[in-house]
Amino acid sequence: MNRVLERELAYHEKLYSGFAQSHFARPAVRALRQHMVGRILSLTGAGPQSRVLSLGCGIGDTELLLAPHVAEVVGVDLSPSAVRQAQEDAASLGIANARFQQGSTAAGRFDVVMAIFFLHHLADGDLADLPKAVKALLATGGVFYSLDPSRRRASGALGRLLVPGLMKRYQSPDERELEPESTAALFREAGLDTRVKMYDFGSSPLAGLFPGWRAGYRMARRLDNVILRAPFLRRLGSNFELIARYGML
Numbered sequence: 001m002n003r004v005l006e007r008e009l010a011y012h013e014k015l016y017s018g019f020a021q022s023h024f025a026r027p028a029v030r031a032l033r034q035h036m037v038g039r040i041l042s043l044t045g046a047g048p049q050s051r052v053l054s055l056g057c058g059i060g061d062t063e064l065l066l067a068p069h070v071a072e073v074v075g076v077d078l079s080p081s082a083v084r085q086a087q088e089d090a091a092s093l094g095i096a097n098a099r100f101q102q103g104s105t106a107a108g109r110f111d112v113v114m115a116i117f118f119l120h121h122l123a124d125g126d127l128a129d130l131p132k133a134v135k136a137l138l139a140t141g142g143v144f145y146s147l148d149p150s151r152r153r154a155s156g157a158l159g160r161l162l163v164p165g166l167m168k169r170y171q172s173p174d175e176r177e178l179e180p181e182s183t184a185a186l187f188r189e190a191g192l193d194t195r196v197k198m199y200d201f202g203s204s205p206l207a208g209l210f211p212g213w214r215a216g217y218r219m220a221r222r223l224d225n226v227i228l229r230a231p232f233l234r235r236l237g238s239n240f241e242l243i244a245r246y247g248m249l
Contacts, residue, residue, distance in 0.1 A: 004123040004174045009078050011172040016059060016081040024061045026211035031218060032204060036147065037065045039199070040114060043243050044143040046070050050111040053137060056118035060086030060100055067098040074110075075100040109139040115146040119183065119242075121175050127183070131190035131244075138246040144192065146242045147199055151177040154236040155205040180240040192244035198237035201227045205238055 023029060046052060050070045054063050057075030059082050067073045067090075075098065077083050086100040113134050119127060134144045180196045187194040203220035210216055228234045 002123065002126075004126075005078065007173050008121050008175075012058075012077075012079045013081050016079055016085060020059055020082075021085060023211055024059065027214035028207040028217040029211045030061075031214050032207040033062050033065055035221065036062055036116065037069070039147075039241065040066060040112070040145055041069055043197075043241065044112045044114075044145050046112045046143075051108070051139075052112040052114065053106055053110040055104070055113065055115040056121065057086060057100060058082045060089060060098065062116050063098055063100075064089060064093060064095055067095050070112075071097065073098040074106050076103050076106055078102065078104060105133065105137065108137075109142070110137055111139055111142050113137050113142070113144045115144075117147060117149075119146050120148045120178050121172060123174070128186055131187040131192060134187075134244070135190050135192060135246055140247040142246050144187065144242065144244040144246075147239055148183070148242075149177045150198070150237060150240045151179045152236055153177060153238040155202060155238045178240075180242075184242055184244075187242060187244040192246055194242060194244040197241045197243065198228055198234045199239040199241050200224045201233065201237050 024033070040046060044050075046066075046069065048069070048071060050072075052063075052066065052070050052073045054060075054073060054075040057063050057077045058079070060075050063073045063075045063086070075083075075086055077086075077100070080102055083100045083102045086098075090096075090098045090100065119130070122130065138144065180198075184194045184196050200221070201224045203217055203224045206213070206220045207217045228237060
């Protein structure tokens with residue numbers, strides 16, 4: 001295991017020792033995750049017959065919301081604490097079509113491979129290698145979906161200026177913001193038909209800052225839908241989506 005992975009694993013083991021479980025269950029964060037699931041279903045075409053693989057699934061909070069809409073969800077994560085929590089939550093909720101395992105990949109082919117706030121934790125070399133690995137996991141016509149922070153995001157610059165301590169609390173030692181188009185280029189070079197969409201402007205950061213304020217998140221989400229129509233402001237969005245398709249349906 002390289003040093004970046006070692007540091008990331010140590011950080012996330014600590015994160016999943018209690019903070020993540022309580023934070024991710026708060027109303028605004030829950031609403032954010034539900035919105036993510038809607039985007040995943042809409043942009044990938046996932047449905048009742050789809051097998052889904054989630055890379056870096058964490059405690060499975062998004063995956064367990066997605067599971068009722070698809071045939072199967074397999075979540076993988078390097079953190080034993082995260083996988084254990086995800087397994088316990090799946091059992092307590094009676095969700096039988098979601099399984100979680102420790103590791104970085106899974107066997108078989110999948111209709112959807114997703115990575116929620118995962119790519120920006122990878123070292124540059126690992127990120128460069130990922131598209132070929134994803135391609136090998138996708139069935140023909142399958143889709144890769146990811147969501148990560150943009151290097152151009154205005155919210156990041158404001159956060160580092162106004163609340164640097166809080167920003168550090170939510171960031172691991174090696175994570176960084178990514179350039180959307182250069183990240184997409186890696187997947188295009190691997191032979192995947194790839195496009196980029198900006199996900200939000202202020203709603204995700206607001207959910208992180210005020211996790212109990214569901215109404216505030218929903219107002220911010222509606223405002224985001226307006227702001228992101230403006231090309232200049234869209235470039236300064238907080239998080240970007242990659243949608244990469246393998247082959248033809």
